[in-house]
Amino acid sequence: MDALKRAALPDALKVPGSLVAKYPLEIVQVAHTQADVLLVSEYDSRMIGRPWLTIALDVATRCVLSFYVSIDRPGAATMGLLMTRAALCKRSWLEKIEVDAEWLMRGIPQVLHLENVAEFKSWALRSDCREYGIHLMYRPVRRPHFGGHIERFNRTLMERVRGLPGETGSSPKGCKARQSEKTAALTPREFEQ
Secondary structure (H helix, E strand, O other), rough: OOHHHHHHHHOOOOOOOOOOOOOOOOOOEEEEEEEEEEEEEEOOOOOOEEEEEEEEEOOOOOEEEEEEEEEOOOOOHHHHHHHHHHHHEEEEEEEEHOOOOOOOOOOOOOOOEOOOHHHHOOOHHHHHHHHHHEEEOOOOOOHHHHHHHHHHHHHHHHHHOOOOEEEOOOOOOOOHHOOHHHOOOOOOOHHHH
């Protein structure tokens, strides 16, 4: 609740980097980003497009609480799937996608710090958050720097995508030289792994 009270104060619109969480799960930032890589179908190797990533990042620890990958544009259901993964043990999901790792971070956030987009304002999300005592805090429209923690993480993630087969780059400049369509080889499952 402290984070929500601080956010309601006039100085809540401070410069980037001033959002501070004192303990894990106090504030979790969520954002969508379209990855700079083209994926192919695992059935016929045809190009299917750029995947969308929805990521939940704990502000206090900078740990990824959960993520969801889809070729489809994020919608209200995306948040439900993201939050289910955030709250539950990830062991069975990791086994399903054949990842041998331990991911202990889980729980229900106190405050979700969200982009100001329609899917984050759905009736379902607001209702579910009320039921679990999660407060919603929206960033100002067209001000991505107010979500500095998650935006920086997304930029770092896209830097790591460079060099993967099918990499598109973050700018149309040099698009022809990259030949992303010809080099695309990763399936959605491989990208998720």
